Amino acid sequence: MLRPLLESPGLLMVPGAWDGLSALLVEQAGFPALFLSGASLAYASLGRPDVGLATASELADACARIADRVSIPIIVDADSGYGSAVHLQRTVRNLERAGASAVQIEDQVTLKPLAALQSRPLVPVAEMLGRLRAAQDARHSDTLLISARTDAQPSVPFEETLDRCEAYIEAGCDLLLAEGLSSPAQAEALCHRFAARVPLIHNLLEGGASPYRHADELAPLGFRIALYAGATVQTMAHAAAAMLATLRATGSTMAMRDHMLQAPDMARLTGAPALVETAKTFQ
Numbered sequence: 655m656l657r658p659l660l661e662s663p664g665l666l667m668v669p670g671a672w673d674g675l676s677a678l679l680v681e682q683a684g685f686p687a688l689f690l691s692g693a694s695l696a697y698a699s700l701g702r703p704d705v706g707l708a709t710a711s712e713l714a715d716a717c718a719r720i721a722d723r724v725s726i727p728i729i730v731d732a733d734s735g736y737g738s739a740v741h742l743q744r745t746v747r748n749l750e751r752a753g754a755s756a757v758q759i760e761d762q763v764t765l766k767p768l769a770a771l772q773s774r775p776l777v778p779v780a781e782m783l784g785r786l787r788a789a790q791d792a793r794h795s796d797t798l799l800i801s802a803r804t805d806a807q808p809s810v811p812f813e814e815t816l817d818r819c820e821a822y823i824e825a826g827c828d829l830l831l832a833e834g835l836s837s838p839a840q841a842e843a844l845c846h847r848f849a850a851r852v853p854l855i856h857n858l859l860e861g862g863a864s865p866y867r868h869a870d871e872l873a874p875l876g877f878r879i880a881l882y883a884g885a886t887v888q889t890m891a892h893a894a895a896a897m898l899a900t901l902r903a904t905g906s907t908m909a910m911r912d913h914m915l916q917a918p919d920m921a922r923l924t925g926a927p928a929l930v931e932t933a934k935t936f937q
Contacts, residue, residue, distance in 0.1 A: 691883045
């Protein structure tokens with residue numbers, strides 16, 4: 655389902671999601687696809703930081719629940735594949751069965767030093783190429799796209815980032831994300847070299863390194879996907895914290911009512927009327 659969108663003109667704006675409700679909100683807002691974010695899954699499901707604590711099975715379960723609720727394509731953040739190449743293959747097969755339209759594989763090491771859990775140490779290029787070959791071999795259909803992500807910036811010279819991108823494209827990745835680009839010159843160089851060869855993704859993470867803030871800035875460069883990986887969960891966390899602080903201070907939610915959906919609104923949002931009508935057809 656994702657490939658036809660990429661073959662059409664224009665930039666795709668893709669917000670992050672992690673469960674049925676967040677995915678439903680993305681779809682109902684009119685976005686063409688969503689990103690099952692590993693960070694969002696860790697934040698929302700575990701209440702933990704994005705340090706690799708969520709498991710491959712938890713990711714596949716989340717993907718299956720989302721696919722059961724929405725019809726738009728799901729791009730899944732599969733980190734480094736959750737182990738060796740054979741572990742990665744099982745991850746890809748499970749995500750494909752769960753309804754993923756694309757699986758993103760990164761070139762970070764799987765097990766990070768305990769003293770630097772939030773660092774982004776890289777595997778050698780050859781190991782990442784093995785991951786990509788394993789992912790391609792594992793998929794049942796080439797309608798499942800394999801996205802390569804490099805986290806080489808800012809820890810290596812920018813030319814090495816470009817060299818890694820070149821190698822991943824030559825290996826046949828269907829999408830490419832170079833994370834950590836911090837200047838327009840870097841983004842322009844990336845697009846000049848690769849935009850005509852593979853759809854490029856740019857992550858507009860709030861608080862991230864990107865020098866851009868608006869999707870309209872990305873389209874002229876040649877990017878095909880503007881990724882808003884953390885926008886949904888970061889907004890929900892802020893809104894919920896504000897409501898809970900008000901409730902704790904005042905003993906009431908009345909001051910927040912204009913910022914909340916009431917119970918009947920939630921029923922309509924989640925499709926209760928249609929579900930009741932469907933149930934009647936089986937009586």
